[in-house]
Amino acid sequence: MTARYSALSLLSRGLRGRNWPLVWRRHELAPTYDAVIIGAGVHGLAAAYYLAVNHGIRNVAVLDRSYLGGGGSGRNTAIIRSNYLTPEGVRFYDRSVKLYETLASELNFNVMFSQRGHLTLAHNDSSLRTMRWRAEVNKLQGVDSEVIGPDEIKSLVPYMDVSAQTRYPILGALYHPPGGIIRHDAVNWGYARGADARGVQIHEYTEVVGIDVEEGRVRGVQTSRGHISTPVVLNCTAGWSSLVSRLAGVRLPISTHPLQAAVTEPVKVFLNTVVVSGTLHVYVSQTDRGELVFGASTDPYPSYSTRGSLEFTEELAGHVLELMPSIAALRVLRQWAGLCDMTPDFSPIMGETPVEGFLVDVGWGTYGFKAGPVAGEAMAELVATGKTPDLISSFPLSRFADGRLVGEKGAAAVGH
Amino acid sequence: MTARVRAARSSRRPAETPFRLPPQPGEVIDRSRLVPFDWDGRRYVGFAGDTITSALAAAGVRTFSRSFKYSRPRGILTASALDPGCTVQVGDEPNVRASARRLAAGMSVVPQNVWPTLRYDLRSVNKVVAPFLTAGFYYKTFMSPRPLWPAYERVLSRFASGGWTSPDAIPSYYDQRFTHPDVLVAGGGPAGMAAAVEAARAGARVLLVEEEHELGGSLRWGGAQELEALGRLRADVAQAGIEVLVDSVVAGRYDDNWISIAQRGLPDVTERLIKARAGILVVAPGLIERPYVFAGNDLPGVMLSTAVRRLIDLYAVAPGSRAVVLSANAEGDAAAADLDRVGVEVVRVLDARRGEDVRRALGRGTLSAVEVADGSRIDCDLLVTATGWTAPTSLLNMAGNQPVWDPLAARFRPGEGLPDTVLATGGIVGDGSVDELVAHGTATGALAAARAGFGSAAVVAPLSPHPHPALFRATTHGFVDFPEDVSSKDVMAAAAEGYDSSELVKRYTTATMGPTQGKLETVNTVAVLAEATGRSIEELGTTVWRPPYAPISLGALAGRVSPPARYSPMQPWHETHSAVPLVAGEWIRPDSYGDPAAEVRAVRSAVGIIDVTPLGKLALHGPDVPNLLAAAYVNKWAKLDVGSVRYGVMCAEDGVILDDGVTGRLGAARYLMSTTSSGAATVWQHLESLLQTEHPDWRVHITPMTTAYASINIAGPRSRELLTRLTDVDLSADAFPYMRVRTGRIADVADCVLWRIGFTGELSYEIHVPASYGLHVWEALLERGRDLGVRPFGVEAQRILRLEKGHLIVAQDTDGLTKAYDAGLGDLVKLDKDDFVGKPELLWQHEDGAQQSLVGLVPVDPSIVPAEGCQIVDGATGILGRITSSRRSPTLDRSICLAYVLKQYAEPDTVVTVRLPDGRRIPATVTPPTHFDPEGARLRG
Numbered sequence A: 001m002t003a004r005y006s007a008l009s010l011l012s013r014g015l016r017g018r019n020w021p022l023v024w025r026r027h028e029l030a031p032t033y034d035a036v037i038i039g040a041g042v043h044g045l046a047a048a049y050y051l052a053v054n055h056g057i058r059n060v061a062v063l064d065r066s067y068l069g070g071g072g073s074g075r076n077t078a079i080i081r082s083n084y085l086t087p088e089g090v091r092f093y094d095r096s097v098k099l100y101e102t103l104a105s106e107l108n109f110n111v112m113f114s115q116r117g118h119l120t121l122a123h124n125d126s127s128l129r130t131m132r133w134r135a136e137v138n139k140l141q142g143v144d145s146e147v148i149g150p151d152e153i154k155s156l157v158p159y160m161d162v163s164a165q166t167r168y169p170i171l172g173a174l175y176h177p178p179g180g181i182i183r184h185d186a187v188n189w190g191y192a193r194g195a196d197a198r199g200v201q202i203h204e205y206t207e208v209v210g211i212d213v214e215e216g217r218v219r220g221v222q223t224s225r226g227h228i229s230t231p232v233v234l235n236c237t238a239g240w241s242s243l244v245s246r247l248a249g250v251r252l253p254i255s256t257h258p259l260q261a262a263v264t265e266p267v268k269v270f271l272n273t274v275v276v277s278g279t280l281h282v283y284v285s286q287t288d289r290g291e292l293v294f295g296a297s298t299d300p301y302p303s304y305s306t307r308g309s310l311e312f313t314e315e316l317a318g319h320v321l322e323l324m325p326s327i328a329a330l331r332v333l334r335q336w337a338g339l340c341d342m343t344p345d346f347s348p349i350m351g352e353t354p355v356e357g358f359l360v361d362v363g364w365g366t367y368g369f370k371a372g373p374v375a376g377e378a379m380a381e382l383v384a385t386g387k388t389p390d391l392i393s394s395f396p397l398s399r400f401a402d403g404r405l406v407g408e409k410g411a412a413a414v415g416h
Numbered sequence B: 001m002t003a004r005v006r007a008a009r010s011s012r013r014p015a016e017t018p019f020r021l022p023p024q025p026g027e028v029i030d031r032s033r034l035v036p037f038d039w040d041g042r043r044y045v046g047f048a049g050d051t052i053t054s055a056l057a058a059a060g061v062r063t064f065s066r067s068f069k070y071s072r073p074r075g076i077l078t079a080s081a082l083d084p085g086c087t088v089q090v091g092d093e094p095n096v097r098a099s100a101r102r103l104a105a106g107m108s109v110v111p112q113n114v115w116p117t118l119r120y121d122l123r124s125v126n127k128v129v130a131p132f133l134t135a136g137f138y139y140k141t142f143m144s145p146r147p148l149w150p151a152y153e154r155v156l157s158r159f160a161s162g163g164w165t166s167p168d169a170i171p172s173y174y175d176q177r178f179t180h181p182d183v184l185v186a187g188g189g190p191a192g193m194a195a196a197v198e199a200a201r202a203g204a205r206v207l208l209v210e211e212e213h214e215l216g217g218s219l220r221w222g223g224a225q226e227l228e229a230l231g232r233l234r235a236d237v238a239q240a241g242i243e244v245l246v247d248s249v250v251a252g253r254y255d256d257n258w259i260s261i262a263q264r265g266l267p268d269v270t271e272r273l274i275k276a277r278a279g280i281l282v283v284a285p286g287l288i289e290r291p292y293v294f295a296g297n298d299l300p301g302v303m304l305s306t307a308v309r310r311l312i313d314l315y316a317v318a319p320g321s322r323a324v325v326l327s328a329n330a331e332g333d334a335a336a337a338d339l340d341r342v343g344v345e346v347v348r349v350l351d352a353r354r355g356e357d358v359r360r361a362l363g364r365g366t367l368s369a370v371e372v373a374d375g376s377r378i379d380c381d382l383l384v385t386a387t388g389w390t391a392p393t394s395l396l397n398m399a400g401n402q403p404v405w406d407p408l409a410a411r412f413r414p415g416e417g418l419p420d421t422v423l424a425t426g427g428i429v430g431d432g433s434v435d436e437l438v439a440h441g442t443a444t445g446a447l448a449a450a451r452a453g454f455g456s457a458a459v460v461a462p463l464s465p466h467p468h469p470a471l472f473r474a475t476t477h478g479f480v481d482f483p484e485d486v487s488s489k490d491v492m493a494a495a496a497e498g499y500d501s502s503e504l505v506k507r508y509t510t511a512t513m514g515p516t517q518g519k520l521e522t523v524n525t526v527a528v529l530a531e532a533t534g535r536s537i538e539e540l541g542t543t544v545w546r547p548p549y550a551p552i553s554l555g556a557l558a559g560r561v562s563p564p565a566r567y568s569p570m571q572p573w574h575e576t577h578s579a580v581p582l583v584a585g586e587w588i589r590p591d592s593y594g595d596p597a598a599e600v601r602a603v604r605s606a607v608g609i610i611d612v613t614p615l616g617k618l619a620l621h622g623p624d625v626p627n628l629l630a631a632a633y634v635n636k637w638a639k640l641d642v643g644s645v646r647y648g649v650m651c652a653e654d655g656v657i658l659d660d661g662v663t664g665r666l667g668a669a670r671y672l673m674s675t676t677s678s679g680a681a682t683v684w685q686h687l688e689s690l691l692q693t694e695h696p697d698w699r700v701h702i703t704p705m706t707t708a709y710a711s712i713n714i715a716g717p718r719s720r721e722l723l724t725r726l727t728d729v730d731l732s733a734d735a736f737p738y739m740r741v742r743t744g745r746i747a748d749v750a751d752c753v754l755w756r757i758g759f760t761g762e763l764s765y766e767i768h769v770p771a772s773y774g775l776h777v778w779e780a781l782l783e784r785g786r787d788l789g790v791r792p793f794g795v796e797a798q799r800i801l802r803l804e805k806g807h808l809i810v811a812q813d814t815d816g817l818t819k820a821y822d823a824g825l826g827d828l829v830k831l832d833k834d835d836f837v838g839k840p841e842l843l844w845q846h847e848d849g850a851q852q853s854l855v856g857l858v859p860v861d862p863s864i865v866p867a868e869g870c871q872i873v874d875g876a877t878g879i880l881g882r883i884t885s886s887r888r889s890p891t892l893d894r895s896i897c898l899a900y901v902l903k904q905y906a907e908p909d910t911v912v913t914v915r916l917p918d919g920r921r922i923p924a925t926v927t928p929p930t931h932f933d934p935e936g937a938r939l940r941g
């Protein structure tokens, strides 16, 4: 049974030296489930959670070939924001921000959502123009977002060089106060714990190696631990999603690219906002632990490798020092990479496929962590009701066959 | 308190150094050179060669920091770069490894993570609430009430460990260097030195990299025999013509032996990143001594045996006065002997090989006693542990090797399977006498040289680890990760809660996430996890070691930051004529010369010239150029005759507009294509990709010419008159009509290309002259046109001119979704062509009809110039379109715009509502895109 987390329970268990119950339990595979979710990242776990909580569907298995959160959900730089470019994008991500705002209390797990503000810098008049466009669309959707000038940027980020002497002078920024960062692992674990408490079974180290399709309908999945029958399979495998879909005979317009990130050694907190520069291909935030977390755009070639490259850290360092020249002495401690499932229009694919019962929640590219809650909620509704919720109706797989793409390239390429 | 205030307070009489020993045989300090420095507001003096901690330890300093969570005092543990409790602030530089950084005169060193002082730390109250602060406690609390989280967060972030940065820090000098050694040896201990010598003798160019300040590894703190061997090896290295880097660390190994080295200790360079493409990499980092886990294992005074030997033998510092030694190996025994030799009382040696053990270390602030497993209690101020080794396999991991657990030796060692270009030698591979290690190194060096093409192949006799008792934790709980304040109890609690794999336990407890990245901590963490879960260390394995092996500064990674900028050959003129610079991607070019409106008027009434050198230019040669043009552009190209130019639009696969420009046919199989300035690289790449992947059979050569030509546009009713004065080309309207191209001389410069096109809507000529004559032609135009009223104009004037004319700019009036039909370019799209990039998508769009149109728009109030990006709205939130271009027109004396609106609002004279950024809503009238001279009479004249 789950025990409630609180300051008091922490203290009393701490003093009595009592351990906490399992955050999620281990199970044998059952022969049948009402639904099988592939991928225990934020998307799979959130979908499982909302299936159980909002729709009472609890006989659900979440399968992952590795440890929970070992994909993009445990490797991302955890930027949350909703200042996208298209009205459908803004509405969708804004719902996610709203869910994140109450997630800690809902899950009784502190996900440390730090709404510290998000700055996207403009170094030329064309990005300034796009930012104005974004700000105006955001405001019309009720999302707090405004174009600000160099002086305001300097007061938010005193370390920023906003002088005109730099190679790419900072002309302004899109400022989005509700944006921020979150503790990604906590989100994954919190959803897992919440789903587990309601009877969802989470199976780590269980790889899906086949999907049974008969007469255009899903019947079950083959796993490294045995066979399961189920009428519904939801693919939430991000970087691996095109491989997994192929097991069901569904081709996705997705190519997988590595995305790298790095952190520095900790220093006393001096950066209280998230800073993104599309022109310089870099973004940076500082965690409460004091580490600077950096990211950039994806590697230019498709690959399933999660190794970091030296060029990445070199470029990143050069660009960061363009922005904040006084931190040259800070040292990079660790670099890593994750896989991103890129679609041609920088927007996700959510919903049904030509195979009945085989659903996808994929194409999350470099920006999918922030969408975990809303995508989970919407996909759970689709599984439970068979109807595609409005909020995700612009993102069907079919759009690639009939030319109705969603235009988020401008707002999602580096910004995540 | 700032470093400066502390320094000012420091008393001027330096502290005594009661723990300094008489000269030691292998000491690395120079007693003839005194180095004064400040620590925590007090003056100290060390010797040249001292590290910060060795000099302070000589003066009896025991505590160097406090831990970030429990605020526990921390002292010397390893006396090496890994020393977890000895990270300090030196001036503006945070997180300096005090046990590896050599003293420099006048250094101002202050402790980190102490508030208000090192001795009295208010956060020590944390100890009272320690039971509350178990691993991951923050996930379980601070959740409610929700509005308070920002306040909680501020408190939590106060605890951030590490030093300070300053926004005003003056960036120091960093550098980069490239090198291509045949053999690169990482680690200058006995095996590494021997390998380097042997490889060099075989004729290979060798780079030997050592993290510490001198070569020798563990030989440096050995006895007479080791020191003698060290002397021999150093002499060999010196003779063999090897490049040696000390105080430098091999930080990463990437694909194809691309190797990063952080080099320190250079005069005037803070840190240098060396990038080496090494033929063969020999990994010889030795072994890292592993701390032992027991209650109080972090008290200042608890040290590893190697720390004791470093302090005594390298720095002549007595690490304490009364010692207890827990030894499971020869190194521990040697430490006990060293202590005894220099007069430190060794009260007891506990032999772990015989099952003797410590239970806990006791003391307030620093160590005062040890409780032994048999229950006895011994007073002491030094507890030495020698309980095992960790092989630093990370460079091998980066080369794809998985370490394997060796249960007999109780350590991981390299697994099977390394690329041919990577070898390992020394302690990381196995144990042996100095001679055995040197022999292994020598053989490995010979093999490395042979693989790099020098000398003949050699056989390397295997070297295996010696058996070692498996010791990780005593019967009590202690710290497994010092900087992160994670104890074995935390690891067990995390495992019990279900965070029971190496990855999950790391993420949940943050063990191994600190400054040493697990080099000291990983194995103990995994061992405790194994104990907690009943699984074996083998089964659990470690987390993946990621680069860098040791942290590298942003400064060194960046090198000398100098992002390239591109300028046209006319830049010197622009600079001396008050041009306002515009940063346009790679290019920096004149935005205006101070008065864009006047520049516009000059073009409309007389003649203006603009430097358009950044326009992308590609020379296309070959019989299949027409095919390429037909495939890349949406319009037709088959009938372009010699002497003609044509406007074209390119779309991507998704039908979205990629670029536009004109292409002219200069000869039978010679074409010149122009692209937008920002699209030059993309278009080149796009065309090459078409040629190389889809049509490898087409015979076309593409030569980028952007910077080979300087380009100038001469625009205005008097442009013909001006240009005629300078060229032999017949410019008369009949001889050289609109949309034609000619070649000829301009201002005595041969091989110029002239085309008659018009972005501004005026009669105009675009000329491309060999770049080295750009400035000459530019000046000649201004000189010869003075009486005609010629005036240079910049990008801003050009934007206004083209907006008046209603010409779109790709990427401003189009975006990542704009297809040809949306932008009103549908007439150009020739769907009856066989094939072209984007055809299927455009076919769909053609069938469905575009949803939106690009239109002209004029605010009803002509004085309001809406910001670009403003939305055209309907009611509170409905969006009908947006403004893409907006300016005040000097010609029409009013504001004019280009905008997208939904089809049903695109009829001229429709009145729509524009929402301004400040929230005001204003009416505006839809017009055709062209605001000025819709018939084009001026252009064609």
Ligand SMILES: Cc1cc2nc3c(=O)[nH]c(=O)nc-3n(C[C@H](O)[C@H](O)[C@H](O)COP(=O)(O)OP(=O)(O)OC[C@H]3O[C@@H](n4cnc5c(N)ncnc54)[C@H](O)[C@@H]3O)c2cc1C
Binding pocket: A038, A039, A040, A041, A042, A043, A044, A063, A064, A065, A066, A067, A068, A069, A070, A071, A072, A073, A074, A075, A076, A077, A078, A079, A080, A206, A207, A208, A209, A236, A237, A238, A239, A240, A244, A259, A260, A261, A295, A337, A338, A339, A340, A361, A364, A365, A366, A367, A368, A369, A370, A371, A416
């Ligand atoms: C470096 C980096 C930085 C990022 N930064 C941000 C950011 O700042 N903000 C943001 O919103 N997004 C960011 N992202 C993107 C974000 O991480 C992802 O979009 C998101 O985590 C995807 O979540 P997911 O649950 O769909 O997939 P994942 O978390 O990747 O989970 C997929 C899971 O599927 C499992 N799996 C794969 N194949 C199989 C199989 N055959 N059988 C069983 N299981 C399988 C994998 O083991 C994995 O655990 C970033 C990504 C990276 C790599």
